[in-house]
Amino acid sequence: MNVIYVDNNAxxxxxxxxxxxxxxxxxxxxxxxxxxxxxxxMVEHKIVESRERLAKLLGASPEEIIFTSCGTESDSTAIRAAILSNPRKKHIVTSRVEHPAVKNLYEYLSKNGYRATFVPVDRKGRLDLDYLYKNLDEDTAIVSIMWANNESGVIFPIEEIGRVLKEKGIVFHTDAVQAVGKIPIDLKNTAVDMLSISGHKLHGPKGVGALYVRKGTKYSPFLIGGHQEKGRRGGTENVASIIGLGKASELAAANLSDESIKVKPLRDKLEAELLNRIPNSMVNGDRDHRLPNTTSIAFEYVEGEAILLMMDEFGICASSGSACTSGSLEPSHVLRAMGVPFTAAHGSIRFSLSVYNTEEEIDVIIEKLPPIIERLRELSPFWKKAQ
Amino acid sequence: MWEYTKTVKDHFLNPRNVGVIDDADGVGEVGSLACGDALTLYFKLDENKKIKDAKFQTFGCASAIASSSALTEMIKGLSLEDAEKITNDKIAEFLGGLPKQKMHCSVLGRDALEKAIANYRGQAEKKVEGNIVCECFGVTDLEIKRAVRENSLNSIEDVTNYVKAGGGCESCHEKIQKIIDESLGLEMPAKKKVIRLTNIQKIKLIEETLEREIKPALKKDGGDIDLVDVDGNNVLVKLQGTCATCSASQITLKHYVESKLRELVAPELLVEEVH
Incomplete structure (x- = not known):
């Protein structure tokens, strides 16, 4: 069976x-x-080259890049570095829609002596900036806000937040795992202190990530050991994967325009056709400020796992914000934070495209999905009643 | 990805008895959109008061749809007295097992059946009995106690898997733990009455149970099981036939083989697969 892979945010x-x-x-x-x-x-030279390639993609200097094992390690390192180097400050801020890599660490810290503020988002998934700024104080050790959301694709105004936080002298970290390679990022002109990257989200290998630490930012290592990464991250380098991340960064920098020229039109076609062909469907999130590859669509009165498994029969790979897929019982915290009603949250499907998707593939999804939704709605006791 | 058995997949992709019976004798509605799964069950009786036809409509995941479909197949031809005896475990068993986190789908089926039968008998819609423990999913202490008792649950996670309680904000975890502790406490003296088996008796009983109960059930799906050894309370088995290659074999092992042996031989048995 041919696989149609539209789960590139995974x-x-x-x-x-x-x-x-x-x-x-x-x-x-x-x-x-x-x-x-x-x-x-010889290997060392290649790692130097990888560091340069990634730095170039981000508009950073090579010495500001630390290679890690994954996005989660980068997030943990950044947040822990900030609180360790500001031991007297006990307040930490993030958003309500972060990836578990940040969210669960914040929840852990909030049970261990820290006061955590989770900034809400509106119905379109946009960050409540007033709430964020109002809740900053002398005690704030770090603000960590993702650059783009993995589920809705909504992009947060990181440049603007960075300016405000810089003025206040508060450390600013951003989980840019979903943003890097999809939208332009220029750290020379963005007041971000630390930024997390994951290799496998931009056509690099799994098991490698990176943390950008702006020159002059107070830092303390998470993995303490050898002198690797100038003592900022102990452990023998994952050489092949670092080289892979370097090459992936070079490709991403060279092909960044493909995201808006090739990927976005396919995403837009998929979205428009599905909304058009399937009644009671809607997009979750701010369509104007969104990653070019992502769409989260809610199909009312059906359940996401059932949709995914029926699509799976056709080799279509997507993901769902439904409760049933994750083993938890509640729909995704992102959709709930956005106030997506339960009728829609359980039946939300995320499609995330890449440059490897073709128009033919998109056409197959457009053809196969409407009958699936119709079939599941026929099964559902709520559908007829809602009509 | 969930590991669903072939039977679950089949009942999900080709659900039996979907629809509405307009002149149904009994109708049972359970669940809600907010909870993520809901089931409406209809049945029609024949002149001998046996279930002639059953239909369902379900909103939910694959295992909820499969459980509903299985339930309608299971109750057809049964008298209401026999249908009443169907427990959630039986539904899961019919499907060749369900992932633990999905057991609540089988509970949903049993609840719908109970409601439909009560509806036929003209019993007023049962008022919510007991006290709500889990606010997120509206689960009462009585429901939790029943699930704990009927399925020998002993952790909060189990309770969440079976009746959803505790799966939301988690603020009721302490109360659930208390209910589990109390239930276990009550059952302790009863368990002690069980006559202690000698090793030889235990092995014999395990062998008998495998032959009589477990092997026939596995053979229906082209599988088989051999007893390799009994080491204390560890029952070492080898899966054969389709079971040996089936991706759901661990579920079969834990949810079916182990629970059967615990039920019929000794509650402290642990089943392990040897290759």
Whole structure:
């Protein structure tokens, strides 16, 4: 069966160019970059190059990049670094729609001596900036706000928040895992102190991430050990994957315009056709400030897991904000924070595209999904009543 | 991704008996949109007061739809007295097992059946009995006690899996724990009455139960099971036939084989697969 993969916010295909560049570093050039010999030194050169490539994508300097094992490690490192270097400050701020990598750490910290503020969003998933600014005080150690939301695709005004926080002298971290490679990011002109990246969201491999730490930001390592990453992250480098992330960054920088030229029109077509063909369907989130590849569509009176499994029969891979897919009983915290009604939240499906999607694939989804929704609605005791 | 059995997938993709019976003798509605699953069950009796036809409409995930479909198949031809004996466990068993987190879907089926039968008998809609423990899902202490008793649940997570209580804001976890503790406490003396089996008796009883109860059920799906050894309370088994390659075999093992052995031999048994 052909797979139609529209779940790129979950993970992406490793680009062929990325894989090709990684492969020799498993069993041909397997030296340790810390070694004194030329054989290890060759690997070290390649890591330097990867750091430069990623820095270029972000508009940062190479020495501001620390390679990590994943987005979650980057988030944890950043937030813990901020609170460890400001030990007297006990207030931490984030949004109500963060990824669990930030959300659950904040919840943990709030049970361990910290006061956490979770900034709400409106019905369209836009951040309540007044609420954010009103809740800052002398005690605030860090603000962590994601650049773009993984479920709705809504982009937050990171540049503006950065300006305000810089004035107040509060450390600002952003989880940019979903944004990097999809929208332009220029850290030279954005007042962000720390920024998290994950390799596998931009056609790099899994198991590698990076943390940008602006020069001059107080920092303390999360993994304490060897001198790797200038002592900012101990542990032998995941060489092949770092090289993969470097190559993926180079490709992302070169092809960034594809996101708006190729991906966005496909997303827009998919969205428009589904809304058009399926009654009682609506987009979750602010359509004007959104990642070019993401759409979250709510189909009322049906349940998301059932939709996903029926799409799976056709090889269509998407994801759902429904409770049933995650093993929890409530719909996603993002959709709930947005106040999406239960009738719609349980039946919300997220499609996230990539440059590898074709128009033919989108046409298949447009053809296959309406009858699935119709069938499930026929099964549902609520559908007829709602008519 | 959930590991659903072939039977679950089949009943989800090809649900039996979908629809409404306009002149139904009994109708039972449970669940709500807010909760994420809901089921309306209809049945029609024949002249001998046996269930002639059953239909359902379900809003929910694959296992909710499959549980509903299974239920309608199970009750057809039964007298109401026999239909009443169907527990949520039986529904899950019919489906070859359900993932633990999805057991509440089978409970939903049983609740709908109870309501439909009560509706036929003209019993007034049962008022919410007991006290609400879980505000998020509107679950009472009596419902939790029943689930704990009938399914030998012993953790909050289990309770959430079966009746959803505690799956929302989690503020009722303390109360649920108390109910579990109390139920276990009440059952303790009863359990002690069970005559302690000697090792040989235990092994014999396990063998008998496998032959009589478990093997025939697995063979229906082309599977089989062999007893390898009994080490204390650990029952070591080897799965054969389709079970050996079935992705849901762990569920079968834990939810079916283990619970059967616990029920019929000794409650402290643990089933382990050896390869």
């Amino acid at each position: 993970t992406t295909k490793v680009a062929p160019e990325v894989l090709e560049e990684m492969l020799p570093y498993f069993n041909e050039y397997y030296g340790n970059p810390s070694s004194m010999h030329t054989f290890g030194g």
